[in-house]
Amino acid sequence: xxxxxxxxxxxxxxxxxxxxxxxxxxxxxxxxxxxxxxxxxxxxxxxxxxxxxxxxxxxxxxxxxxxxxxxxxxxxxxxxxxxxxxxxxxxxxxxxxxxxxxxxxxxxxxxxxxxxxxxxxxxxxxxxxxxxxxxxxxxxxxxxxxxxxxxxxxxxx
Numbered sequence: 001x002x003x004x005x006x007x008x009x010x011x012x013x014x015x016x017x018x019x020x021x022x023x024x025x026x027x028x029x030x031x032x033x034x035x036x037x038x039x040x041x042x043x044x045x046x047x048x049x050x051x052x053x054x055x056x057x058x059x060x061x062x063x064x065x066x067x068x069x070x071x072x073x074x075x076x077x078x079x080x081x082x083x084x085x086x087x088x089x090x091x092x093x094x095x096x097x098x099x100x101x102x103x104x105x106x107x108x109x110x111x112x113x114x115x116x117x118x119x120x121x122x123x124x125x126x127x128x129x130x131x132x133x134x135x136x137x138x139x140x141x142x143x144x145x146x147x148x149x150x151x152x153x154x155x156x157x
Contacts, residue, residue: 072134073126080115111138119146122153 034045070078086092092101099109115138118126122142126132142149 071127071132073132073137076112076134076138077115077123077127080112083109083113084116114138114142117144118142119149121146122149125153 036043036045083092083095083098086098087095092098095109095113096106099106102109115123126137143152
């Protein structure tokens with residue numbers, strides 16, 4: 001096994017030698033783990049005596065990473081506001097020009113750009129809801145007034 005692959009599969013200590021200007025200090029890092037292949041996936045196995053806070057910390061980190069991932073609605077909102085800024089700053093002449101540059105249909109670009117007309121409260125509620133489908137939001141006939149949009153979104157009493 002070459003030097004650059006050392007510590008990759010068995011969790012062997014990896015030693016790094018700092019260059020002389022840094023004092024020639026030798027640092028050693030050891031993380032006890034083993035990488036096990038399970039089919040196409042790889043899984044890191046820690047020894048049984050490893051502190052359990054590593055497990056809970058990894059779980060919290062995984063949940064935070066999953067929550068931080070952008071949904072399709074978030075990406076569409078960002079794209080719609082970006083395109084609107086291009087039009088406002090006159091860096092694009094029309095929606096047709098944006099559609100040609102993006103390689104999309106003009107109708108689809110217009111549908112996405114309608115998201116910029118939604119009330120901030122509506123956007124917050126849509127983004128906070130995990131079961132929102134982007135296509136349904138884009139195809140829905142939203143009223144022009146922000147108050148009317150909130151009434152449409154409010155649950156029936």
